[in-house]
Amino acid sequence: xxxxxxxxxxxxxxxxxxxxxxxxxxxxxxxxxxxxxxxxxxxxxxxxxxxxxxxxxxxxxxxxxxxxxxxxxxxxxxxxxxxxxxxxxxxxxxxxxxxxxxxxxxxxxxxxxxxxxxxxxxxxxxxxxxxxxxxxxxxxxxxxxxxxxxxxxxxxxxxxxxxxxxxxxxxxxxxxxxxxxxxxxxxxxxxxxxxxxxxxxxxxxxxxxxxxxxxxxxxxxxxxxxxxxxxxxxxxxxxxxxxxxxxxxxxxxxxxxxxxxxxxxxxxxxxxxxxxxxxxxxxxxxxxxxxxxxxxxxxxxxxxxxxxxxxxxxxxxxxxxxxxxxxxxxxxxxxxxxxxxxxxxxxxxxxxxxxxxxxxxxxxxxxxxxxxxxxxxxxxxxxxxxxxxxxxxxxxxxxxxxxxxxxxxxxxxxxxxxxxxxx
Amino acid sequence: xxxxxxxxxxxxxxxxxxxxxxxxxxxxxxxxxxxxxxxxxxxxxxxxxxxxxxxxxxxxxxxxxxxxxxxxxxxxxxxxxxxxxxxxxxxxxxxxxxxxxxxxxxxxxxxxxxxxxxxxxxxxxxxxxxxxxxxxxxxxxxxxxxxxxxxxxxxxxxxxxxxxxxxxxxxxxxxxxxxxxxxxxxxxxxxxxxxxxxxxxxxxxxxxxxxxxxxxxxxxxxxxxxxxxxxxxxxxxxxxxxxxxxxxxxxxxxxxxxxxxxxxxxxxxxxxxxxxxxxxxxxxxxxxxxxxxxxxxxxxxxxxxxxxxxxxxxxxxxxxxxxxxxxxxxxxxxxxxxxxxxxxxxxxxxxxxxxxxxxxxxxxxxxxxxxxxxxxxxxxxxxxxxxxxxxxxxxxxxxxxxxxxxxxxxxxxxxxxxxxxxxxxxxxxxxxx
Numbered sequence: 001x002x003x004x005x006x007x008x009x010x011x012x013x014x015x016x017x018x019x020x021x022x023x024x025x026x027x028x029x030x031x032x033x034x035x036x037x038x039x040x041x042x043x044x045x046x047x048x049x050x051x052x053x054x055x056x057x058x059x060x061x062x063x064x065x066x067x068x069x070x071x072x073x074x075x076x077x078x079x080x081x082x083x084x085x086x087x088x089x090x091x092x093x094x095x096x097x098x099x100x101x102x103x104x105x106x107x108x109x110x111x112x113x114x115x116x117x118x119x120x121x122x123x124x125x126x127x128x129x130x131x132x133x134x135x136x137x138x139x140x141x142x143x144x145x146x147x148x149x150x151x152x153x154x155x156x157x158x159x160x161x162x163x164x165x166x167x168x169x170x171x172x173x174x175x176x177x178x179x180x181x182x183x184x185x186x187x188x189x190x191x192x193x194x195x196x197x198x199x200x201x202x203x204x205x206x207x208x209x210x211x212x213x214x215x216x217x218x219x220x221x222x223x224x225x226x227x228x229x230x231x232x233x234x235x236x237x238x239x240x241x242x243x244x245x246x247x248x249x250x251x252x253x254x255x256x257x258x259x260x261x262x263x264x265x266x267x268x269x270x271x272x273x274x275x276x277x278x279x280x281x282x283x284x285x286x287x288x289x290x291x292x293x294x295x296x297x298x299x300x301x302x303x304x305x306x307x308x309x310x311x312x313x314x315x316x317x318x319x320x321x322x323x324x325x326x327x328x329x330x331x332x333x334x335x336x337x338x339x340x341x342x343x344x345x346x347x348x349x350x351x352x353x354x355x356x357x358x359x360x361x362x363x364x365x366x367x368x369x370x371x372x373x374x375x376x377x378x379x380x381x382x383x384x385x386x387x388x389x390x391x392x393x394x395x396x397x398x399x400x401x402x403x404x405x406x407x408x409x410x411x412x413x414x415x416x417x418x419x420x421x422x423x
Numbered sequence: 424x425x426x427x428x429x430x431x432x433x434x435x436x437x438x439x440x441x442x443x444x445x446x447x448x449x450x451x452x453x454x455x456x457x458x459x460x461x462x463x464x465x466x467x468x469x470x471x472x473x474x475x476x477x478x479x480x481x482x483x484x485x486x487x488x489x490x491x492x493x494x495x496x497x498x499x500x501x502x503x504x505x506x507x508x509x510x511x512x513x514x515x516x517x518x519x520x521x522x523x524x525x526x527x528x529x530x531x532x533x534x535x536x537x538x539x540x541x542x543x544x545x546x547x548x549x550x551x552x553x554x555x556x557x558x559x560x561x562x563x564x565x566x567x568x569x570x571x572x573x574x575x576x577x578x579x580x581x582x583x584x585x586x587x588x589x590x591x592x593x594x595x596x597x598x599x600x601x602x603x604x605x606x607x608x609x610x611x612x613x614x615x616x617x618x619x620x621x622x623x624x625x626x627x628x629x630x631x632x633x634x635x636x637x638x639x640x641x642x643x644x645x646x647x648x649x650x651x652x653x654x655x656x657x658x659x660x661x662x663x664x665x666x667x668x669x670x671x672x673x674x675x676x677x678x679x680x681x682x683x684x685x686x687x688x689x690x691x692x693x694x695x696x697x698x699x700x701x702x703x704x705x706x707x708x709x710x711x712x713x714x715x716x717x718x719x720x721x722x723x724x725x726x727x728x729x730x731x732x733x734x735x736x737x738x739x740x741x742x743x744x745x746x747x748x749x750x751x752x753x754x755x756x757x758x759x760x761x762x763x764x765x766x767x768x769x770x771x772x773x774x775x776x777x778x779x780x781x782x783x784x785x786x787x788x789x790x791x792x793x794x795x796x797x798x799x800x801x802x803x804x805x806x807x808x809x810x811x812x813x814x815x816x817x818x819x820x821x822x823x824x825x826x827x828x829x830x831x832x833x834x835x836x837x838x839x840x841x842x843x844x845x846x847x848x849x850x851x852x853x854x855x856x
Contacts, residue, residue, distance in 0.1 A: 018454035020432070020797045057726060061717035065784045068791030092794035096432055128727075136732045142680045143734070143753060146573055249678040249853070251567040285509045294503075297557055300564035318568055353512030353532070360456040360531035361514075364629075366798065 001209055007223035009199040011216050012373045013209040018364070020096050022104045022205030024111060025370040028085040028197040029378070031229040032078060034166040038173025039181060039189050040085050041076045045133045046125055046186075047087065048074035052117040055126070063110060067103050068092045070110070078171040080309030081233040082378065085193070087111060090366070093206055104207060108215050115194070116220060124184035134178050141175045148415060152254035153316060156413040159244060160258040160312060163236055167310070198226035200377055202370040231378045232264050235311040243412035252300065253321035253416040257331065259313040260408045261306070266381060269406070271391045272399035273306060278351040279338060279400065280304045281315055285350060287334035287343075292317065298327050313407060321416035328412075338404040345397065352392050359388060424449075424637060429818040432797055436816050437633040441644050444621030444652060446809055449636055450628040450816070452800060458629035459529045459800040462541050465743075465810045466617035467522035468595040472658040476615040476650070481658050484613065485604040486590070487562070487597015490519040492610050494562060496526065496545060498554055504544035513537045519595055522742045522810070529800070534631065535639050542625075542643050548614045550607040559602055566596050573679050573850050577751060580848040581687040584670040585747055589660055620644070621652040624809045628800045659744060666691050666843040674757070674849040683850045684757035686764045690746035692838050697813045704741045705789070705823045706835040711737055711748065712785045713832065714767055714774055719781070721767045721774065730754070730763045743811050748839070757849040765845055771836045775829070782829050793821045 001013045030036070054060035064070045070091040077084050091107040094100070119126040145151050154170060161167035199221060203212050237260035263273040281288035281304030292302040302317040319327050337343070362368045363385070376382045383391075427436040437449040468490060472483045496517070497504040508515040513530035526545050530537045569575045583592040596602070627636060662668060669689060694703050715722055715737055725731045735752035754760040767774065796802040796817055806817045 016454075020794050056723055057717055058720070058723040062784070065718050065788040068794070069788030070791070071795065090795070092791045096794050096797070097790065098431070132727070132729070135729065139681060139732060139753065140734075146679050146681075148571055250571045252564065252571055283509070284505045284514075293561065297560035300561065300568055318564065320564070350506075350509045350512070354509060354514065357512040357514065357529075357531050361529060364455050364457045364800070 003213055005201070005216055005219070006221045008226035009201070009221040009224070010377065011201045011203070011213060012377075013207060013212055014202070014204040014369050014373065015207060015209060016204060016366075016369070017206050019093075019205055019366050021090050021092055021366065022107070022203065022207055023088065023090045023366045023370060024107060025200075025202040025374075026087045026111060026115065027200045027202070027374055028193055029082055029200065029229065030193070030197045032081050032083045032166045034169065036189065037083060037166065037169055037171065038177035039186055040083060040193070041172040042133060042137055042178070042181065042186060043190050043193070044074040044076050044085050045137055046129065047114055047118065048072070049133065050119040050126065050129045051114045052119055053113050055119055067101070067106055067110070068097060068099070070103070070107055072110075076171050079378065080231055082229045082231070083171065084374075085197075087114065095206070104205070105211070105215065108212065112219050118187075118190065120187055124187045127183055130183040130186070134181070137172070138175050138178050141172065144170075148248075148250055148252075148254055149316070149318070152256045152413055152415045153314070155244065155246070155415070156256040156258050156314065156411060159242070159411040159413060160235065164233070167233060195222060196224055196226060198224075198228060200374055202373045204366055204369045228378065228380070231309065233310045234262065235260055237262070237408055238410050239408060241409050241412065243414060245414045245416070247416055247418060250415070250417045252318050253324070253414065255317045255319055255324060255327055256413045257315040257409060258411040259315075260311065260410050261313040261403075261406055262311045263306075263308060263403065263406065264311060265308040265375070265379060266383065269399070269403050270308065272395045273308065273403045274355060274392065275348065275351055275395045276338065276400045276403040277304055277306045277313070278355060279343060279347070280334060280404075283351060283354055285347065285354070287337060288315065288317075288331065291334055292327060292330055296326075296330060298323050298330065302331075324414060324416070332409070335404060335407060339401060341397065341401050343397075348397060348400065352395065355392050356389050359385075424633065427814070427816070431821070432818050434797070434818055436818070437637070438814055439637065441620065441641060443644055443647075443649055444619065445644060446624045447637065447640055448624065448626045448807065448814075448816070449631060449633040450626075450803060451631050451633060452629050455629045455800065456531045457529050457800060458531075458534050458627060458631050459527065459804055460538060460541055460625065460627040461525045461527040461804045462545050462623065462625050463523055463525040464617050464623045465522065466524050466613070466622070467520050468593065469521050469590040469659060470617070470657050471590050473616055474656040475612040476653050481656070482612075484609055485597060486593040486601040487595070488605055488609060488613055489524055490596045491558065491562060491602055491605050492613055493517045493519045493524050493526075494558055495550055495554065495610060496548070499544070499547065499549045504540065507540045507544070508537060511536045511540065520742075521591060521595070522744070523808070527804075531630070534636070538627070538636070538639060539643055542640070545618065546647060548611065548618070550610045552607050555605065555607050555610065559605075562596055562602055563599050566594065566599055566602075569594065569596065573677055573683055576675070576677065577683050577685050577848065577850055578749065580673060580675065580850070581685045581749055581846065582747075584673060584846040584848055585687050585689040586662060586745070587668055587670055589662055591745065615650070616655060619652045620649060622655060624807075626804045626807050628803050664691055666841070669844065669846050671845075672847045674851055676853045677850050678853050679850060680852060681753045682755065682757045682852060683751065683753050684760045685749055685751040685848050686761050687846045687848070688748040688768065688839060689844045689846070690748075690839055691841070691844050693744075694741065694746060696743060696811055698815070700741065701812050701815050701819065702823055703835065704739065705820065706827055706831050707739050707741070707748070707839065709782070709785050709789060709824070709827055710832050710836050710839075711739060712788065713778060713781055714771060715750065716785065718784060718788075719774070725763050730759055741811070757851065761847045761849070768840050768845065769842060771840050775833060775836065779829055782827075782832065786824055786827060789824045790821045793817060793824070
């Protein structure tokens with residue numbers, strides 16, 4: 001059931017008896033803007049750890065524990081040209097506990113206090129809490145570089161979107177931005193966000209829809225003129241390959257490749273692109289897995305992934321640094337093989353079965369419902385489960401070949417250990 | 424089939440032991456699309472010295488052999504088991520821990536075919552010297568990847584401190600040198616010793632009808648013959664009961680941007696398998712939450728002092744034959760981090776005094792977590808451990824937590840938190856050259 005609580009504020013309730021918990025998501029969506037990315041990430045951290053009613057983490061943790069260990073989190077993400085700040089709270093359904101505590105009601109009330117009563121003094125976020133969260137976010141951003149696989153993926157992303165700074169930086173911002181932000185300015189921005197962002201509230205579980213609706217209607221969200229942002233950002237195809245090489249102290253090298261692939265979520269070629277990706281590097285039956293990892297023993301991992309909100313395809317591989325050229329060649333050969341139709345119908349059927357298995361399996365996770373509801377709202381389109389399966393089954397080999405021919409290698413990022421010189 | 428009904432959760436669990444010794448547990452989940460199955464042998468990375476089936480003397484095998492065997496199990500003469508699962512739309516995987524090796528799949532379709540594939544590929548070993556040699560490259564890459572991972576190095580650094588004379592200290596995958604020595608004959612010897620149905624369990628949870636599924640499994644197993652089960656003799660070195668073999672402190676340098684520290688506490692008292700183990704694990708988890716959870720006094724104090732941050736975490740590992748606790752986090756000052764954690768550990772008595780309200784709160788939280796896990800087929804299956812907990816499942820845990828008293832928590836604290844069982848390990852950023 002979908003209801004508009006105020007102009008620009010939508011509530012979606014989904015009744016499901018499958019789960020023993022109820023989940024509440026509040027998503028603030030804005031057009032992606034380089035200037036506000038870090039601010040939004042910092043706000044997520046502040047809301048996650050403090051509020052006027054729960055001034056420190058212990059008070060906040062106490063409130064969650066009282067609700068039988070409700071799980072609360074705040075985070076940020078990028079989807080195409082949009083930025084999302086999301087609060088999420090999952091709480092046990094009281095029918096499975098020896099209690100009469102109205103846990104879902106309490107959980108919604110808790111979230112509303114978090115949103116509308118932040119820990120603020122004299123028109124700014126509490127200074128001590130603010131300082132602590134700035135320090136922590138800075139440390140977290142710095143530490144990300146220690147995860148080499150993530151670091152390489154991040155560098156490739158920066159290279160792929162060199163034309164667009166907002167697409168280059170991570171969704172959680174940069175350490176440099178944190179040097180200039182202050183507690184007053186950030187609170188001003190939060191007020192702005194509360195009044196202007198498009199808001200989607202999603203409640204999933206064995207719930208009383210009317211009670212949930214009444215509780216959110218009383219929350220105090222104001223009307224806003226929040227035109228729905230464009231759902232897609234179109235990557236610009238450079239038409240040629242450019243590789244960056246970085247040397248660090250490490251034993252396993254990383255090779256990340258970025259391709260232009262102008263196929264968008266549920267648009268033309270979309271379902272064929274899903275099957276293509278499974279065939280190229282998205283599954284254990286894929287060309288990359290079978291040939292780079294298994295047959296040639298060149299890599300520990302080699303896989304591909306689509307980003308259909310930005311029109312790119314990415315490959316990541318963990319390899320022996322000496323074998324860079326060989327791996328690059330063998331990956332290119334796999335793409336050419338698909339373009340030439342070098343794959344069996346039997347394999348395509350198996351890949352489709354795998355995709356359908358993944359899709360049906362995802363219906364066993366409560367999160368899937370809220371994530372899908374947000375995407376449906378962004379794209380203003382809903383696809384029934386049965387239709388999704390039918391569209392996958394209808395994909396032909398010619399359509400897969402057609403998608404493969406749309407793929408153009410643009411960027412590479414190679415992270416390797418020190419080069420060994422033979423004496 | 425024995426049926427355990429969990430009224431509070433509206434769930435039921437079906438269990439039986441087949442004629443060949445295999446323990447089968449089935450747990451239907453209404454409304455779910457997927458079925459998740461794990462086929463597990465009580466054989467892990469620490470079992471590197473044992474009497475091979477059909478022999479009489481202990482033999483030392485290369486480190487990493489259980490994990491190597493897990494990798495090689497998928498490959499057959501004319502196909503790969505991954506492909507067979509793929510043909511039925513399932514996703515398959517496997518993992519090796521210190522004491523177990525598990526093979527698993529999840530699928531929304533063709534349950535019977537996938538179950539038979541799981542049983543058949545694990546019960547049909549095929550190793551040749553050629554395929555064994557090829558695997559060494561792939562596993563070598565895996566080992567190198569873990570070598571670069573500071574969190575992994577930190578964790579194994581601590582295990583090396585706590586268990587310096589014990590195979591726990593070795594990486595589950597072994598080393599490039601140790602796996603180089605593995606032969607096809609070694610794999611067959613390990614296989615014949617540990618992969619007898621008597622030493623294995625099958626757990627299936629999700630969209631299933633227990634009677635129908637048991638029928639399939641029985642039919643599949645009845646068609647196979649197995650050698651008589653020879654009780655397994657493994658040699659796991661004893662570790663000092665007074666903890667004198669523990670290395671109290673080590674530090675290494677790595678290319679990290681920020682230091683990482685870990686404090687470990689080794690459980691010096693052996694824990695009896697079965698219900699006592701289930702209770703012990705619950706009590707230690709409650710104890711740790713009371714001392715270091717985000718509802719504790721000390722957590723907030725250390726957080727506000729900047730000694731710990733959101734990277735702080737703790738973990739209690741209880742397996743058959745050993746148990747230990749670790750506390751880890753990133754820090755600008757590892758010495759200060761360690762000292763603060765150890766200070767809380769050594770003053771547990773004051774922290775627990777008159778904390779009946781905190782205990783009630785933490786118990787509430789833990790019982791809530793059981794309800795959360797009841798949503799996850801993977802959590803339900805992976806928490807099952809027949810060797811350690813007998814027939815208990817996730818749904819038995821909330822009653823155990825419910826019954827814990829402050830006296831129980833004090834008792835496990837007194838048993839576990841002794842200064843002589845504590846150790847420190849640090850990873851410091853490499854000095855700039």
